Amino acid sequence: MASQTTGIQQLLAAEKKAAEKVSEARKRKAKRLKQAKEEAQSEIEAYRAQRETQYKRYEDSVLGSRGDTEAKVDESTKRRIKEIGDGVNRNKKQSLDMLLKAVFDIEPVLHENLRL
Incomplete structure (x- = not known):
């Protein structure tokens, strides 16, 4: 009987460790997604600023200020x-x-x- 309780406790401990690993993996994934979104947003802003500058130059050259x-x-x-x-x-x-x-x-x- 004692060996069954030890086996159950080991299973519970293993299940707990597995749940923690899954939780950590989810946290890492969420962190990577958030970081990727931030990088994409900064790239979008940089591209938008570049295109806005090009448009202003074009507008000034074609239409005048x-x-x-x-x-x-x-x-x-x-x-x-x-x-x-x-x-x-x-x-x-x-x-x-x-x-x-x-x-x-x-x-x-x-x-x-x-x-x-």
């Missing part, structure tokens, strides 16, 4: 506003004369239904 575009738009807007202001100043007197003439130079005319 945003500062240049904004400066061109500002310059064009200022030039157009100046042209409009010059046109107003140039035609102000004529416009006022036409308006005053329309208001003050009224020729009374009978309506066609009232004419005899």
Whole structure:
């Protein structure tokens, strides 16, 4: 009987050791997976940064920088506003004369239904 209990205890101890080894193996596997994910993420970030830099260079070469575009738009807007202001100043007197003439130079005319 004593040999059976010793055998059972040895089996239980062996089972416990096996469970610990499996647990350790699972932990190592999880650790390796986590490390692989981190490495992959860092590679992705590096690649993304590289591609973003290439895109910015391409965008600047093809489209020009945003500062240049904004400066061109500002310059064009200022030039157009100046042209409009010059046109107003140039035609102000004529416009006022036409308006005053329309208001003050009224020729009374009978309506066609009232004419005899």
